[in-house]
Amino acid sequence: MNKEPQLFPKMNHNEMSIEESLRTNWQFSIEVLNGGREDSAGIRLLEARAWEIACEALKPRNIHLPAPPPSYDERTLQQAFEMLKAPHKLRPLLQWFLDQIRNCRYMLQKDILEFTRHWEETMDVRHFRELFNVLSEWFSVWGKEVLAFKKYDLDGHFAFQRAFRASLLSILPPSFSSAFTALLKFTLVDSESFTPPASQSLSRSPLLFEQINTFGVSEDFENIITNVLYEEIRVRVMDTCPGEWEESMLPGLREWFTQKALPWIAGMYASGAPNEERLRAVLGPVTQKFDYHLCKMLCDLRTNEIFDIIVNYPNSMSAVLDLKECLSRTDQRAKFVQALRKFNTRRLLHHGAETSNILEQYINTIRCLRLLDPAGVLLFSVAEPIRRYLRERPDTIRCIVSNLATDDGILGLSDEKDSGITPIRDALESADDYSDPNWHPEPNDAEPGFRTSRPTDIISILVSIYDSRDLFIKELQILLGRRLLAITDGDYYDEMRRLEQLKLRFGDTQLQVCEVMMKDILNSVRTREGIRELGETPLHPTVISHLFWPEQAKTSLVLPLEMKVLQDDFATKYSDRNPGKYLKWIPNLGTVELKLELADRTVAAKVTPLQAAVIHHFSNQDTWTPQELADKLDIAEALSITSALQAWENLGVLEEMPDGSYFLLETAREGRGAKRYNKMVLIAPETVGEVEAAETAEREQTERMRVHWQFIKGMLNSFGKLTLEEIHGKLRFFAPDYDHTQEHLAIFMQSALKEGLVEVHDGVWRAVR
Amino acid sequence: MKVTITRWDAIAHWRWQTRANDNGDNDDENDDDEGDLCGICRVPFEGCCPTCKMPGEDCPLLRGQCTHIFHLHCILKWVHSPQSKGQCPLDRREWVGL
Ligand SMILES: [Zn+2]
Ligand SMILES: [Zn+2]
Numbered sequence: 101m102n103k104e105p106q107l108f109p110k111m112n113h114n115e116m117s118i119e120e121s122l123r124t125n126w127q128f129s130i131e132v133l134n135g136g137r138e139d140s141a142g143i144r145l146l147e148a149r150a151w152e153i154a155c156e157a158l159k160p161r162n163i164h165l166p167a168p169p170p171s172y173d174e175r176t177l178q179q180a181f182e183m184l185k186a187p188h189k190l191r192p193l194l195q196w197f198l199d200q201i202r203n204c205r206y207m208l209q210k211d212i213l214e215f216t217r218h219w220e221e222t223m224d225v226r227h228f229r230e231l232f233n234v235l236s237e238w239f240s241v242w243g244k245e246v247l248a249f250k251k252y253d254l255d256g257h258f259a260f261q262r263a264f265r266a267s268l269l270s271i272l273p274p275s276f277s278s279a280f281t282a283l284l285k286f287t288l289v290d291s292e293s294f295t296p297p298a299s300q301s302l303s304r305s306p307l308l309f310e311q312i313n314t315f316g317v318s319e320d321f322e323n324i325i326t327n328v329l330y331e332e333i334r335v336r337v338m339d340t341c342p343g344e345w346e347e348s349m350l351p352g353l354r355e356w357f358t359q360k361a362l363p364w365i366a367g368m369y370a371s372g373a374p375n376e377e378r379l380r381a382v383l384g385p386v387t388q389k390f391d392y393h394l395c396k397m398l399c400d401l402r403t404n405e406i407f408d409i410i411v412n413y414p415n416s417m418s419a420v421l422d423l424k425e426c427l428s429r430t431d432q433r434a435k436f437v438q439a440l441r442k443f444n445t446r447r448l449l450h451h452g453a454e455t456s457n458i459l460e461q462y463i464n465t466i467r468c469l470r471l472l473d474p475a476g477v478l479l480f481s482v483a484e485p486i487r488r489y490l491r492e493r494p495d496t497i498r499c500i501v502s503n504l505a506t507d508d509g510i511l512g513l514s515d516e517k518d519s520g521i522t523p524i525r526d527a528l529e530s531a532d533d534y535s536d537p538n539w540h541p542e543p544n545d546a547e548p549g550f551r552t553s554r555p556t557d558i559i560s561i562l563v564s565i566y567d568s569r570d571l572f573i574k575e576l577q578i579l580l581g582r583r584l585l586a587i588t589d590g591d592y593y594d595e596m597r598r599l600e601q602l603k604l605r606f607g608d609t610q611l612q613v614c615e616v617m618m619k620d621i622l623n624s625v626r627t628r629e630g631i632r633e634l635g636e637t638p639l640h641p642t643v644i645s646h647l648f649w650p651e652q653a654k655t656s657l658v659l660p661l662e663m664k665v666l667q668d669d670f671a672t673k674y675s676d677r678n679p680g681k682y683l684k685w686i687p688n689l690g691t692v693e694l695k696l697e698l699a700d701r702t703v704a705a706k707v708t709p710l711q712a713a714v715i716h717h718f719s720n721q722d723t724w725t726p727q728e729l730a731d732k733l734d735i736a737e738a739l740s741i742t743s744a745l746q747a748w749e750n751l752g753v754l755e756e757m758p759d760g761s762y763f764l765l766e767t768a769r770e771g772r773g774a775k776r777y778n779k780m781v782l783i784a785p786e787t788v789g790e791v792e793a794a795e796t797a798e799r800e801q802t803e804r805m806r807v808h809w810q811f812i813k814g815m816l817n818s819f820g821k822l823t824l825e826e827i828h829g830k831l832r833f834f835a836p837d838y839d840h841t842q843e844h845l846a847i848f849m850q851s852a853l854k855e856g857l858v859e860v861h862d863g864v865w866r867a868v869r
Numbered sequence: 870m871k872v873t874i875t876r877w878d879a880i881a882h883w884r885w886q887t888r889a890n891d892n893g894d895n896d897d898e899n900d901d902d903e904g905d906l907c908g909i910c911r912v913p914f915e916g917c918c919p920t921c922k923m924p925g926e927d928c929p930l931l932r933g934q935c936t937h938i939f940h941l942h943c944i945l946k947w948v949h950s951p952q953s954k955g956q957c958p959l960d961r962r963e964w965v966g967l
């Protein structure tokens with residue numbers, strides 16, 4: 101206790117006289133106090149002096165100026181507060197202080213403006229970071245004495261913080277939030293630069309957040325802070341995840357979040373949590389919020405990539421599993437369906453895509469979406485447009501069937517290896533009513549019986565695109581016919597095995613025709629063996645029950661005697677072996693292997709019967725015109741004769757003369773003819789297949805043209821009559837994607853004519869109404 | 870030039886000899902002819918009757934004295950039914966199989 105109160109030093113010259121008188125009064129008052137004498141006037145003076153001292157202590161000062169030495173000591177200040185308590189002057193004192201804070205905010209403003217402007221000019225976040233140190237100094241200098249109120253049950257600190265916050269917020273320039281965002285981003289990405297080296301403790305938050313907490317503005321900046329983290333999550337996802345489908349990305353992202361992002365954001369909440377346990381509790385919901393965002397970002401990305409993910413399935417299985425988790429965390433299923441349907445429309449369901457590609461993508465979609473959503477809701481909504489589109493494609497069934505009947509087609513058999521071949525189920529996928537509002541996805545652990553109610557094997561799903569299986573059977577029959585006739589080595593085992601598999605799928609009854617075909621083949625083998633025992637013959641006929649086989653493209657062809665003798669001989673023996681039956685040959689089908697012995701060389705070739713017939717005639721006469729041969733062979737189309745002649749010309753056996761006739765080269769020509777063809781040359785590779793391919797190509801052209809039909813119809817309706825040339829010209833000018841030749845258009849118009857959609861008179865087309 | 874056929878993979882249909890001159894030689898004019906139908910089941914002879922699955926020897930034909938020809942199974946079933954009175958369904962003559 102000071103016996104002699106210290107005299108106050110002068111504050112400045114102007115206040116000298118007042119100062120002098122006050123000092124006197126103060127001295128007097130102290131004496132009064134010490135003497136214990138009551139004097140109301142004296143006390144009032146004393147109170148005035150106490151107020152003054154408190155104000156001096158509390159008054160915000162400019163930190164950039166040197167602090168004046170105080171006119172009081174700590175004890176005096178305590179006494180002053182003590183004195184102001186009784187007359188209830190502390191509350192007004194605090195109020196005065198808070199007003200002062202507000203009034204002095206211009207002092208802060210200058211610093212804030214300067215730092216922000218510097219950032220705008222240099223984008224130097226490190227410099228901008230200094231602002232918060234400076235603000236901290238303002239805060240601590242201004243709030244230095246405010247704790248004194250605490251003793252009197254006044255939360256001076258809280259009130260001060262609020263006033264400081266209000267002042268601060270009121271003077272932030274517009275560009276502050278950009279600068280602050282940049283700073284936050286920097287601390288997040290490069291957190292080592294501001295925090296002590298990574299510590300396991302979440303409570304050791306970056307100093308920046310401590311400062312912000314001190315100013316009481318965390319909540320005001322919460323949006324900015326969370327947005328920075330949201331953005332960082334987005335950047336993280338977009339930097340590391342696109343195209344990375346072969347491994348799961350979610351665990352890595354979450355690891356990053358827990359290790360780097362969570363400690364960072366924890367700083368914001370650290371002040372509200374006295375210990376680490378508390379902090380973790382507070383962070384729970386925060387983590388959930390950001391994990392949701394993380395899942396949503398990855399979900400958006402994967403949804404955006406889903407078409408290619410499906411293309412790459414099953415290599416992309418990890419991405420699908422990530423997406424599955426993301427979809428379960430976020431509610432993006434509708435968006436997902438919408439996106440995939442849009443991609444399918446744009447990238448898959450158009451005339452430029454091959455049917456086999458569409459099927460392949462559909463199959464992958466089924467597999468992918470089943471993994472994604474075992475209940476099948478997503479698949480159902482995505483599959484319908486694909487199925488509808490496939491139904492309209494003319495070659496879908498053929499495509500499915502040709503894959504059905506091979507071991508390594510797009511259908512693969514991966515699904516089946518475990519479960520074995522299953523009969524095709526009739527129930528359609530749509531058996532479940534997904535529009536039922538009470539419908540709930542079956543849980544993953546649904547009863548085993550749940551899925552048996554609708555087809556789950558890929559082939560059943562594909563077959564169920566169509567209402568009837570008859571088309572499949574018909575296509576299977578065509579395919580089997582082509583395959584069986586192409587086999588010449590007598591090894592029918594593969595085809596028999598496949599037929600057995602198909603019977604398991606479609607049932608014996610439906611495949612009865614195929615059964616007959618197979619039996620014909622096996623009977624033919626026996627017949628050939630039996631007849632060959634009677635005498636060697638190069639003829640290997642396949643005898644078919646024609647009603648059970650696909651229509652064979654039969655054209656007339658009169659074979660040369662050498663060939664006909666072989667046929668007749670075989671046919672006679674056949675009838676002997678099979679009483680009551682006789683053979684009808686299909687002369688244009690099959691393949692003939694020939695050996696041509698010429699003056700200087702031997703040529704071996706595998707050819708069509710027509711080509712064989714053509715070359716046979718040259719053994720009797722060395723020059724023929726195509727027309728002479730056509731007459732001889734009773735062939736209507738000169739074109740096929742010409743192409744047969746050209747095939748031999750290509751082998752150097754024939755040569756076209758200037759008059760268009762063909763001449764046998766007994767001696768090879770120099771140059772290309774000099775080559776000796778002792779090896780078997782195949783000049784009739786898969787003739788059947790070629791015809792088929794040509795037909796398919798033409799049919800596809802027509803199908804592609806079909807998208808323009810509405811346009812053509814519209815034109816015909818509005819112009820009345822148009823020539824082919826006019827239609828072609830207008831399409832080229834007006835129709836987007838029209839890239840057909842006039843010939844294609846002609847073929848298409850012919851088919852439209854057959855369908856009765858248009859009529860034509862003297863080359864002028866009209867729509868049929 | 871000497872041309873030798875070393876191998877010839879050909880394709881032929883089998884048919885029933887239902888007419889006197891059926892021998893596979895001179896039926897070019899009948900190329901599109903699907904063959905005659907069985908008068909009972911209306912299925913071509915080279916097809917099979919409704920009770921059979923395999924055509925040919927498994928479902929052979931039977932010619933009657935009246936020269937009408939049916940699937941064996943079809944005519945037997947018919948002849949054994951009471952309303953047939955043992956007559957050919959086409960000409961109501963007594964059915965005598967050959
Ligand atoms: Zn019959
Ligand atoms: Zn029968």
Ligand SMILES: [Zn+2]
Pocket residue numbers: 933935936937957958959960961962
């Ligand atoms: Zn009769």
